Amino acid sequence: xxxxxxxxxxxxxxQSAKQDFDALTRGGFEHFYSLEYDLAIRDFQQALxxxxxxxxxxxxLLEARLFQQLHKYNALDTRLYAKQGFVTSKxxxxxxxxxxxxxxxxxxxxxxxxxxxxxxxxxxxxxxNRGVTEGMxxxxxxxxxxxxxxxxxxxxxxxxxxxxxLRLKPxxxxxxxxxxxxxxxxxxxxxxxxxxxxxxxxxxxKKKGLEMLAEAAKAGGETSSDARVALALFxxxxxxxxxxxxxxxxxxxxxxxNFLFALEEDNLLKDLGRxxxxxxxxxxxxxxxxxxxxxxxxxxxxxxxxxxNLRALGQLGEATEAYQTAANTAGGDNSYRQKAFLGWGEVxxxxxxxxxxxxxxxxxxxxxxxxxxxxxxRKYLDKPYKGK
Numbered sequence: 001x002x003x004x005x006x007x008x009x010x011x012x013x014x015q016s017a018k019q020d021f022d023a024l025t026r027g028g029f030e031h032f033y034s035l036e037y038d039l040a041i042r043d044f045q046q047a048l049x050x051x052x053x054x055x056x057x058x059x060x061l062l063e064a065r066l067f068q069q070l071h072k073y074n075a076l077d078t079r080l081y082a083k084q085g086f087v088t089s090k091x092x093x094x095x096x097x098x099x100x101x102x103x104x105x106x107x108x109x110x111x112x113x114x115x116x117x118x119x120x121x122x123x124x125x126x127x128x129n130r131g132v133t134e135g136m137x138x139x140x141x142x143x144x145x146x147x148x149x150x151x152x153x154x155x156x157x158x159x160x161x162x163x164x165x166l167r168l169k170p171x172x173x174x175x176x177x178x179x180x181x182x183x184x185x186x187x188x189x190x191x192x193x194x195x196x197x198x199x200x201x202x203x204x205x206k207k208k209g210l211e212m213l214a215e216a217a218k219a220g221g222e223t224s225s226d227a228r229v230a231l232a233l234f235x236x237x238x239x240x241x242x243x244x245x246x247x248x249x250x251x252x253x254x255x256x257x258n259f260l261f262a263l264e265e266d267n268l269l270k271d272l273g274r275x276x277x278x279x280x281x282x283x284x285x286x287x288x289x290x291x292x293x294x295x296x297x298x299x300x301x302x303x304x305x306x307x308x309n310l311r312a313l314g315q316l317g318e319a320t321e322a323y324q325t326a327a328n329t330a331g332g333d334n335s336y337r338q339k340a341f342l343g344w345g346e347v348x349x350x351x352x353x354x355x356x357x358x359x360x361x362x363x364x365x366x367x368x369x370x371x372x373x374x375x376x377x378r379k380y381l382d383k384p385y386k387g388k
Contacts, residue, residue: 021050021057028060033225034257035296037068055112055129062105062136069094069102071260074298074333075143078233078264092144102140109133124169131161135178155182156202173219177227180212184234210234217247225251232264241272259285259294263302275309282306300332304340316347323347327363338367342377349385357384 028043041064048057070076073092094102110133116126135158141151159182162175186204213234216227228247235244245268251261262285269278282302289297307322326332326340345360361377368374 021047024050025057025060028064029222032064032067033255035071035259035294037064037071037296040064041068053112053115055109055116055126055133058105058109058112059129059132059136062102062109062133065105066102066136066140069098070143071296074301074335076260077301078229078236078260079267094144099144106133106137106140122168124165124172127161127168128165128172128175131158131165131175131178134158134161158182173216174221174223176212176216177223177230180209180216180227181230181234182209183212184209184230188237206234206238217250225254236268236271241268244268245272257294259289259297259302262294263305266302266305270305270309270312275312278309279306279313282309298333298336300326300329300336300340303329304336304343307340307343311343311347316351320344320347327360334367335371338364338371338373341367342373345377345380346385349380350387354384 024043024047028040028047031037031040031043041061044057044061044064048054048061051057067076070092075092110130113126113130113133116123117130120126134154138151138154138158141147141154145151158178162178165172165175166179183204184206186202187206187209189204210231213227213231216223217231218224228251232244232247232251235241235247245265248261248265248268251258252265255261262281266278266281266285269275269281282305285294286299286302286306288294289299289302303322303326307319307326310316310319310322323340323344327337327344329337341360341364345357345364348354348357348360358381361381364377365374
């Protein structure tokens with residue numbers, strides 16, 4: 001009886017600590033998927049403080065810190081990855097101190113997983129956590145550094161680790177997100193490149209990749225939302241726009257304060273030719289942003305999309321207003337401000353307002369003379385835009 005009395009408070013304390021860790025982790029993800037990265041980082045850091053050796057907690061913190069930077073520079077806009085132009089897009093301009101902070105944390109994550117694997121090489125959680133870190137390293141390398149081969153090595157390592165997790169524990173559905181995404185990407189390569197990859201032992205299957213992502217998406221695990229983001233993007237690339245829209249709508253239902261998910265729904269409506277519906281939603285989205293519903297919203301993206309939809313319906317005066325607002329958004333992303341200046345100039349040319357058009361083309365070039373938009377603006381400085 002005495003032993004029971006001594007042990008019970010200890011068990012209660014352990015249970016309380018677990019509940020605190022789980023609550024902090026849930027809160028962190030709620031903030032993460034609402035784009036409230038500062039709050040997510042706060043919660044994940046507190047969870048890590050409670051479990052300093054937890055590779056899982058370190059990965060959560062790493063993901064929040066990395067995605068905070070990617071969102072800052074609009075590198076999470078899915079339109080960037082829905083076309084091949086991503087390959088030639090500019091690197092995310094992180095400063096050296098931020099890069100070091102991210103890579104140091106990634107190293108800590110790897111060391112924590114490796115420590116556990118030394119004592120138990122078949123530790124499923126440790127293998128899974130190592131794969132998560134490798135996956136985030138790949139994301140960093142491809143988006144921030146544009147270091148394609150280094151990113152490929154990390155992506156392969158992540159896939160192999162998560163395939164091993166599934167071999168050891170087939171019901172570990174979260175592991176199917178990385179494996180499914182890699183299968184789709186490799187399966188989407190051109191035949192010559194795919195043949196070269198096959199020689200190196202790298203194989204993929206688009207159909208299998210989509211199936212695995214759909215399974216992870218429906219399972220409701222920690223990677224459910226990430227799986228749906230990848231699934232929606234890949235379905236869009238396959239021109240399965242209605243299917244992609246259905247997936248995105250599940251994301252907006254689960255994360256109603258996520259500006260990017262809401263905007264993606266509107267972008268898909270535009271791609272489907274449902275411009276009038278997209279316009280209504282975009283105006284509501286912008287109004288909701290003013291009311292504070294969407295934290296850390298990049299309004300220039302929504303204003304630019306509004307301009308594109310209005311222009312598609314021939315509402316050139318209103319399109320000009322939307323482009324103008326996007327172009328002059330204080331603190332807005334220069335790539336979208338440049339797109340807006342170009343669109344503004346093109347609409348002005350369509351309205352035979354040549355002087356106004358040339359002014360906007362010059363403004364677009366002044367933002368960055370090295371882009372495709374700048375090339376188009378230079379072209380239309382000499383010869384008026386006539387429409388596509």
